[in-house]
Amino acid sequence: MxxxxxxxxxxxxxxxxxxxxxxxxxxxxxxxxxxxxxxxxxxxxxxxxxxxxxxxxxxxxxxxxxxxxxxxxxxxxxxxxxxxxxxxxxxxxxxxxxDLRIQKDVQKVDVVTSDRLKTSVNYAYQYEIYYNTLPLFHKSVGPSYLDVVIRPIFTGTIREIYSQYTSDEAFTTKTKEIANKIFQKTNIKLLESVNPSGLGNINFFELLTFEILGISYAPEVEAALDAKAVELAKAEAYKYKILAAKAEAQRKQIEAEGIAKFQETVKAGLTDNYLKYVGVQATESLAKSDNSKIVVFGNSPGGLPLILGDPDKNASSRAK
Structure with missing residues (x-):
């Protein structure tokens, strides 16, 4: 089975x-x-x-x-x-x-101040592209936005603002004011100029910071500025010398006035008898000393004695 x-x-x-x-x-x-x-x-x-x-x-x-x-x-x-x-x-x-991260761009531009000084300005700025408007930004501007939009606007704004100031103001006393104006005006121009047709103001990117990195002068201008700085330093030094001389003259004047007042005060007490008394006291003090000396008295009644030193010591010193 x-x-x-x-x-x-x-x-x-x-x-x-x-x-x-x-x-x-x-x-x-x-x-x-x-x-x-x-x-x-x-x-x-x-x-x-x-x-x-x-x-x-x-x-x-x-x-x-x-x-x-x-x-x-x-x-x-x-x-x-x-x-x-x-x-x-x-x-x-x-x-x-x-790239949507914070980016930095460093550039150089030639400017002319109101007093016609030509200078090169190095500057840097930080910016950021907005994520939400990126498709419209790509269609309206494109990836070459730095060369097409941002850098040309910065160049024009910087030259326009520097032309309103003298060289002394632009590069010494008002550098911070100029940087703030450039930053604010560039932001406004970017908002007004980069907009699709038929739409209102749209922020495609934002400027975060702006700073002036340095100034480059022509060689002859730089030499002239160095010479001017040296002359200004010398002028300041001369001012201090003049002030010192004036102070010294005032000091001497005050000293002379003090001596004159002292002489006027003492002059009333300097009588002949007082001077004779002081001379006699000085003669007694010298006579009490151990050193040998010669005392010569004058012929006049008011003449004070003349005291000479030790003749032996004088002789030995001449012998040497």
């Missing part, structure tokens, strides 16, 4: 095995017949993926955004902004990327 039960299973297994073998043989025959076509198709598919991958896959780095342009219809997509990371588009479309 068991043998009769296993026999159909064995027959089914052999039938499946023969079918598998037949399929394998059929595939082998197919591969042998179409091997070149299969290899060509695989190679063509691989080449298609390699060529189209850069057109289909778009990676947006951090702090950037992309604007999609549909070549087969629609143009600039004003509703969609591609964010950071991986993005997939049709190969016939194009993506333009914008």
């Amino acid at each position: 068991a043998i009769l039960t296993l026999k159909p299973l064995m027959l089914l297994g052999s039938k499946i095995n023969s079918t598998y073998i037949a399929i394998c043989v059929s595939w082998r025959r197919y591969l042998h017949r179409h091997i070149l076509g299969i290899l060509f198709t695989a190679l063509l598919l691989f080449a298609t993926v390699v060529i189209l991958w850069p057109l289909v896959y778009v990676n947006i780095p951090a702090g950037h955004a992309g604007i999609l342009f549909k070549n087969l219809g629609g143009g600039t997509d004003l509703e969609r902004v591609l964010g950071e990371g991986a993005n997939f588009v049709w190969p016939w479309n194009r993506v333009t990327q914008y």
Whole structure:
């Protein structure tokens, strides 16, 4: 009974095995017949993926955004902004990327002041592009916005404002005032000039800071300014010398007036008898000293004694 039960299973297994073998043989025959076509198709598919991958896959780095342009219809997509990371588009479309981070631009411009001094001004500013208006900004201005809009407006504004000041004001006393005016006026001009037709004032980007980095003069102008600075320093030094001389003259005048007042005060008490009394006291003090000396008295009644030093010491000093 068991043998009769296993026999159909064995027959089914052999039938499946023969079918598998037949399929394998059929595939082998197919591969042998179409091997070149299969290899060509695989190679063509691989080449298609390699060529189209850069057109289909778009990676947006951090702090950037992309604007999609549909070549087969629609143009600039004003509703969609591609964010950071991986993005997939049709190969016939194009993506333009914008840096949305705070950026800095350093430039140099030639200016002429109201007194016709020609100077080069180095300046820098920071700006930021708005994310929400990026599609319209791309359609109205485009990625060359620095050369098309911002830098020309800055150049014109800086030259206009510097022409209203003298060189002394522009480069010494009113530098901060000029920088503030340039910053404010450029912001207004950007808002007024960069606008799509038929729409009101739209902020596409914002100026954050503006600063004057330095001033460059022509060599002959710089030499003249250095000479002027030296002469000004000398003039200041002469002023201090004059003040010192005046102070010294006043001091001497005050000293002379004090001596004159002292002499007038003492003069009334300097009588002949008082002077003789002082001379006698001085003679007594010298006579009491241990040193030998010679005292010579004059012939006149009011003459004071003349005291000479030790003759032995004088002789020894002459001998030396």
